[in-house]
Amino acid sequence: MSLFGLFGKKQPAFDSSEGDPNVATGLGLIEAGDGAALGALYAGLPPADRVHLIDGMGLLTEIAASLPPLDAHPAMPAIQGGLCYIWAHRLRGYDTADRTSDGQVMDMAQMAFHAQDLLAQAAEQTPLDSALYAFRIRAMMLTGGKEGAFDxxxxxxxxxxxxxxxxxxARLNYLTQKWHGSHEEMYGVADAAAANPPNAAFLSLHARAWIEEWLYETGMNDVKEEKAAFRARRESEEFRADIAALDDRFRALxxxxxxxxxxxxxxxxxxxxxxxxxxPDKARLKYHLxxxxxxPTSMPWGYVFGENVPKKLNKLRKSVGLAQF
Structure with a gap:
């Protein structure tokens, strides 16, 4: 089995591990075939960090690479299922549907259905692991599901x-208007998360919901009246005050x-x-940069910078008076 990205080969311009030190450790354990240690690493992480570990390893392993056996640790079905979802997404590619071949779609579907089977097994074996549900939702976005499956x-x-x-x-993304929901349903996820958040980071789901709305209204919606209404709201003083208040609450929390x-x-x-x-708010942008x-993370920056996230973000840092990396 060969792994790319961290074992003797040139790093890509963008760090697919997004600075997560657990990804390199996890890749080493896959290389060593040590499923017990890999499962322990995964299970010992905070919930969102488990998802991110699988994301990074999935991008940096060969598709269909040999993995430790499912019985090596109770978390292995979740780990394998998550990796298979990432591989399915890579098999499809990231182009629009009109630039995606039937062969890519078939390969994606086969891997995604395998991911779903593994994740269903994981839900029986480790039902209290929230990370596996993130990947179940994501996999459903590739293949669809039976009525009521999302709920x-x-x-x-x-x-x-x-x-x-x-x-x-993952829930928010599933309920975006470009996928299976509406702006109202999407914001419902963000609003619920912000009502009594366990920590400040959950408020950023509202920022992401607006970014998803912006993406849809500026690039996907053909209804002129709806686009105009979005533009008017975006340019209003009330909107500027709302996002400033959201950021202030985030910092306080x-x-x-x-x-x-x-x-x-x-x-x-x-x-x-x-x-x-x-x-644009230079002071607030500088604080977060x-x-x-x-x-940086590949998303949401990929929406505006494509594959040149590090280079373009450095220019953004310079524009607010920060040193470049």
Whole structure:
């Protein structure tokens, strides 16, 4: 088995691990075939960090790489299922449907259905692991599901009792208007997360919801009246005050509530920075860019910078008086 990205080969311009030190450890354990240690690493992480670990390893392993056996640790079905979802997404590619071949779609579907089977097994074996539900939702976005399947998965997620920022992000994304919901349903996820958040990072789901609305209204919606209404709201003083108040509450809760995990904090600052890049506020943008440091996330920056996130973000840092990396 060969692994790329961290074992003797040139690193890509963008760090697919997004600065997560657990990814390198996990890749080493896959290379060594040590499923017990890999499962223990995964199970010992905070909820959102488990999701991020699988994301990074999935991007940096060969598709269909040999993995430790399922019985090596109770968490292995969740780990394998999550990795298979990432591989399915890579098999499809990231182009629009008109630039995606039938062969890519077939390969994606086969891997995604395998991911769903593994994740269903994981839900029986480790039902209190919220991370596996994030990947069940994501996999459903690739293949679709039976009526009621999304609600059942969300009920399983709630039953874990874990607050998982990236699982909530998966729910939010599923309910965007470009996928299977509406702006109202999407904002419903963000509003619920912000009502009584376990830490400040959960407020950034509202920033991400607005970014998803912006993406849809500026690039996907053909209804002129709806686009005009979005533009008018975006240019209003009320909107500017609302996002400033959201950011102020985020900063206050960083002090008043338990500290977010490394992955949660990274998610929050990247999404707030994007919010204040699209709705220019130099001081607020600088604060979040400084917090991001040299480890930006591929999303949401990929919406505006494509594959040149590090280079374009450096230019943004320079524009607010921060050093470049």
């Amino acid at each position: 059942a998965i969300c009920a399983g997620l709630k039953a874990t009792g874990e607050a998982n920022l990236l699982a909530e992000m 960083l002090v008043d509530l338990p500290a977010p995990s490394r992955v949660e904090r990274q998610f929050a600052h990247n999404n707030f920075a994007m919010l204040f890049h699209l709705n 400084e917090a991001i440091g040299d480890t």
